[in-house]
Amino acid sequence: MNIAEIDPAEIDRELNSNGYMIFRDPEIAQTSLQARAEYVRCLQASKLHATREKFHYTTLANEPWRKLAIGSSNGLGESYAQNLQSIYFGANDKNYPALGSLFATMIQIRNKLMGVDPSFGSDPERERFWDACRVHHYPRGGGFMATHRDTHFPQIISAQIAKPFYQICVLLSRKNTDFFTGGGVIYDGNKQRIDLETDAGFGALVLFDGRTYHGVEDVDLDQVIDFSRTDGRLAAFVNLYSVPAT
Numbered sequence: 001m002n003i004a005e006i007d008p009a010e011i012d013r014e015l016n017s018n019g020y021m022i023f024r025d026p027e028i029a030q031t032s033l034q035a036r037a038e039y040v041r042c043l044q045a046s047k048l049h050a051t052r053e054k055f056h057y058t059t060l061a062n063e064p065w066r067k068l069a070i071g072s073s074n075g076l077g078e079s080y081a082q083n084l085q086s087i088y089f090g091a092n093d094k095n096y097p098a099l100g101s102l103f104a105t106m107i108q109i110r111n112k113l114m115g116v117d118p119s120f121g122s123d124p125e126r127e128r129f130w131d132a133c134r135v136h137h138y139p140r141g142g143g144f145m146a147t148h149r150d151t152h153f154p155q156i157i158s159a160q161i162a163k164p165f166y167q168i169c170v171l172l173s174r175k176n177t178d179f180f181t182g183g184g185v186i187y188d189g190n191k192q193r194i195d196l197e198t199d200a201g202f203g204a205l206v207l208f209d210g211r212t213y214h215g216v217e218d219v220d221l222d223q224v225i226d227f228s229r230t231d232g233r234l235a236a237f238v239n240l241y242s243v244p245a246t
């Protein structure tokens with residue numbers, strides 16, 4: 001995807017009218033294959049931390065942080081129920097080069113749309129934001145995230161740097177291979193339900209903003225949940241998280 005050619009005004013028009021956009025780029029799809037393999041390697045080597053166990057973003061430079069995200073009122077701002085695991089990665093972790101390359105592309109797109117420096121998020125001490133690079137993994141047997149809008153980040157970002165909020169994700173699993181029922185959905189500008197797994201698919205980049213309702217429908221309730229399994233529904237994200245006050 002040629003990031004230099006992205007026209008933020010054109011994308012804003014499309015988001016205003018339709019609520020979301022899907023980009024299919026062969027290079028991103030190729031990187032996604034390797035990124036998925038790296039994720040699996042990390043999953044198998046990483047200890048699983050509790051939902052509420054705290055970690056500091058600086059530790060991600062040494063080692064990823066694998067955690068549950070389970071609860072009836074998770075999320076910041078509006079609360080929405082969810083059941084998944086996530087691994088947070090340092091943006092420059094050399095042990096996961098394909099994930100790093102995927103995250104870097106997503107960050108550049110996000111920053112271009114926000115109208116900030118291409119490297120924004122890479123200097124958290126100065127900018128007071130860090131790039132939360134992570135993979136969401138919804139296990140078969142009950143992974144889900146209730147339908148919601150992202151309201152917390154838009155508020156923080158507009159309060160702190162007066163910029164718009166964009167949510168960017170890349171799908172890292174295949175419906176009918178890695179899981180069979182449920183998965184990511186979005187409600188478009190006409191409130192029509194879009195099955196992202198079918199309409200976007202593996203390696204697609206999905207873009208929306210804080211106005212768009214979205215969620216992950218129950219994944220494969222015919223299975224018994226097992227967080228050590230490598231199948232299920234996966235997607236990569238790169239949100240700007242606030243640096244906690246010390």
Ligand SMILES: O=C(O)CCC(=O)C(=O)O
Nearest residue numbers: 136145150184215216235
């Ligand atoms: O994992 C997904 O596809 C959705 C995640 C999401 O909506 C969020 O973290 O706010």
Ligand SMILES: [Fe+2]
Nearest residue numbers: 148149150214
């Ligand atoms: Fe969300």
